[in-house]
Amino acid sequence: MDHGAWFLVLPALIPILVLSVGPLLYGISLAFTDAQAGRTEPTEWVGTLNFQDLLHDTLFWESFRIGLLWAVGVTVPQFLLALGLALLLDQRLRLRWLARALAIVPWAMPEVVVGIMWRLVYNPDAGILNETLRDLGLGSGQDWLTGLATALPAVIVVGIWAGMPQTTVALLAGLQNTPHELHEAAALDGAGAWRRFRTVTWPAIRPVALAVTALNFIWNFNAFALVYVLTSGGPGGRTRLPMLFAYEQAFRYGQFGYAAAMGCVMVALISVMLAFYLVGRLKGGEDA
Numbered sequence: 001m002d003h004g005a006w007f008l009v010l011p012a013l014i015p016i017l018v019l020s021v022g023p024l025l026y027g028i029s030l031a032f033t034d035a036q037a038g039r040t041e042p043t044e045w046v047g048t049l050n051f052q053d054l055l056h057d058t059l060f061w062e063s064f065r066i067g068l069l070w071a072v073g074v075t076v077p078q079f080l081l082a083l084g085l086a087l088l089l090d091q092r093l094r095l096r097w098l099a100r101a102l103a104i105v106p107w108a109m110p111e112v113v114v115g116i117m118w119r120l121v122y123n124p125d126a127g128i129l130n131e132t133l134r135d136l137g138l139g140s141g142q143d144w145l146t147g148l149a150t151a152l153p154a155v156i157v158v159g160i161w162a163g164m165p166q167t168t169v170a171l172l173a174g175l176q177n178t179p180h181e182l183h184e185a186a187a188l189d190g191a192g193a194w195r196r197f198r199t200v201t202w203p204a205i206r207p208v209a210l211a212v213t214a215l216n217f218i219w220n221f222n223a224f225a226l227v228y229v230l231t232s233g234g235p236g237g238r239t240r241l242p243m244l245f246a247y248e249q250a251f252r253y254g255q256f257g258y259a260a261a262m263g264c265v266m267v268a269l270i271s272v273m274l275a276f277y278l279v280g281r282l283k284g285g286e287d288a
Helices: 003-030 049-055 056-089 096-103 113-121 128-135 151-176 180-188 191-219 225-232 240-252 256-287
Strands: none
Touching: 049 256, 056 096, 056 151, 056 191, 056 240, 096 151, 113 128, 113 151, 113 225, 151 191, 151 225, 180 191, 191 240, 191 256, 225 240, 240 256
16 A cells, blocks of 8 residues: 555544554553552553453353343344334335334434433333333233343343344345345246245345344444443343443452453454354355
8 A cells, every 4th residue: 555545544544543443452451460440559460360360250251141141132033023124114105204214213312312211111110111011900010120030131122122223224225125026026926925035035135134133243242331221230130241240340349450351351252253254254255
């Protein structure tokens, strides 16, 4: 790359180096130290001690298990519901433009606002969910976000609702790029709706579906703000995702080095996920 090209790339490269690469390298170096909040002694290099402690930390691995449950529990229903909604919005319906606009409303809302709104929905005394259940005679309601059995499912429902719009938009874009002539030809051959979906629609949107599902899984696994606003990881750690656990270690207990080690493990896991995804994409391209 010549000097002129570097000059053009530099304005975009500097923020990435300052805001992404720099903090990442600093976090990696911090993971090999005993850095703590309020410590008066100089920070010392401890090698892999933080990682050794992490291997035997049952609370971290429990948060990892909860993170997997959360990621799968959000990503799979999110994709299925978004696919159904995208298929519906792809039809020639009246006021389709309005339906498409309403479908992306959750996407336009910050996660903190979504969390506060759903806390009101789940409110045990005046929340719309419990009020509806009482009106239907289905019980007196319960505190969804503090119940040991209901907290994680309740949070998963919010995650599905909040993340479905971008999945819908991506799938809808894939559907609109599918030639309608293929559907018409399949219909003339006597193919029903399911067969047309299986032989025409799905092969056309499969690359988009795989991409959006993989990215959604990684994004959901690293969720923080939404769950923090809803439950702060409670009750009893039932919704303590890995990022929440690392946050607690750093800013509640002041164990910066240990929290940085957790961050390194998460970065490594995400890199492995991305590697599998990219390998799969490359193989798919070669097969095509």
